[in-house]
Amino acid sequence: MYLPSPSDRSRDLADRVERFVRDVVAPYEGDARCTPHGPTAELVDELRAQARAAGLMTPHILEDGSHLTQRETAAVLLRSGLSPLGPVAVNTMAPDEGNMFLIGKIGTPAQKQRFLAPLVAGTARSAFFMTEPASEGGAGSDPSMLQTTAVRDGADWVINGRKMFITGAEGASVGIVMARTGSGERAQSTMFLVDLPHPAVRTERVLDTIDSSMPGGHALVVIDHLRVPADQVLGAVDEGFIYAQVRLSPARLSHCMRWLGAATRAHEIATAYATRRKAFGKLLIDHEGVGFMLADNLIDLQQSALMIDWCAGVLDTGSQATVESSMAKVAVSDALFRVADRCVQVMGGSGVSRDSIVEQVFREVRAFRIYDGPTEVHKWSLAKKIKRDAMREVAA
Incomplete structure (x- = not known):
């Protein structure tokens, strides 16, 4: 596929x-x-x-x-x-692919040389510090709830806050920290480039999560009086929410691309199993209950490929493709989870064993339905657009 x-x-x-x-x-x-x-x-x-x-x-x-x-x-x-x-x-x-894209888009020449070049060379890893602990009312799917603050102090900025589920923070050399700047209900955010490790950025613990493919795992991080020079502001002050969209739309689609590959491989393994393993006098694939699952996989994989290609084409026009990437993320993550789930089912006991990667793909794709915005949040956003468009039609 x-x-x-x-x-x-x-x-x-x-x-x-x-x-x-x-x-x-x-x-x-x-x-x-x-x-x-x-x-x-x-x-x-x-x-x-x-x-x-x-x-x-x-x-x-x-x-x-x-x-x-x-x-x-x-x-x-x-x-x-x-x-x-x-x-x-x-x-x-992830998150390096998305971070490289963002720094490449809005970084200064000096920032690209210092922070981007080692990432492209593969000699450094990075982390994107946006999500915060839900128990503290911090930002998750709703970035406007950002609690981490950045306050001017002379020529520098001082950042304080706690971040949650920060992929790759352990072992990262480059950090992009998103913090609240200004005050009031409509306070803005700013992104800062940070050298890591740093004594003011401390990992409290690395969380035990369902997935296990990303170096460094997902950490709970405390940022305590982190002083950042003004020349390490990424882009313009107070424009962090805008830049987050620049990063997130293509990054969502990149997740779809990579996990389509993983689900394709899982389908290959399950197919090989079903065409070798016999039960009740015939190959598993000759039982409709199994053969139809593999047929459904083929349909979901092809539909995912077409959805990705469509959204990528929209991004290539220069559009931010916010709506299209939400649609693709929902459709592809749900479809690939169905594929992975069927592969586990086809393989029976072998499917839940770590003797093959099918079990891992199942875990990773299940997590993907939450990462980069849960399915429900994207659908809610799409429903709001449907309402806006409909109301505009009525007003016209």
Whole structure:
């Protein structure tokens, strides 16, 4: 199940990435260095050394610094996702892929040299500090609830707050911190680039979560009087909410791309199992209950591919594609969860065993239905748009 490669360069890259992930990366899936909080730093470095030797480090960003189109990126990121370790190895993983995109879009030349270049080279990892503890009334799906504050102090800014579910904070060298600036009901937010580790940014604990593919896991972080120079403001002061949308729409779609690859691989494994395993005198696939599940998988995978390609095409027009990315995120995350769930069911006991990656794909895709906005929040946002459009029609 493959997205179309709209150019020769993306077709070549996608094919090379697929061969590398299948032949070199996939054998590491049973490595003891794959922990509940993601692959260890040692394993990340080992995988990236091999990707670098193969000329596949950060393949969606070209040598001149330009970026593949979103449709081209989709073809490449899908192939990287054929193993949960693939995006880690070739540096297309979250949150780094989205952070590189954002810094590349709005960073100053000095910021790009200092913070972006090591990320593109794959020698550093990053974290995006936005989500906050729900128990403290902090920002989650609603970023306007942001509690972390940034206050001017001379030429610097001083940041205080607590952040939750911060992917990759442990081991990151680059941080993008989103903090509230100003006061009042309509207070704005600002993004800050931060060198990590930093004594004012402390991991309270790394949370035990259902997923386990991202290095560093997901941390609860305390930010205590973090002093940041003014030249490390990312973009303009008070424009953080706008920049969050610049990052989040393509980042949502990138998740869809990568997990489509993972679900495709899970479907391959389940299909191989169903065409080898016999029960009640015939192959599993010859039982309608099994064969129909695999047929439904094929439909969901193809629909997901088409949804991704459509949204990527909209992004390539220069649109922020806020509505389209919400639609794609809902449709693809739900469809891929159905695929992963069926794969587990087809494989029975083998499907819940960690002897294959099917069990992990199931866990990862279940988490994806929440990350980057739960399905229900995106549907609520879409319903509000439907109402606005309808009321506008009535008024006209």
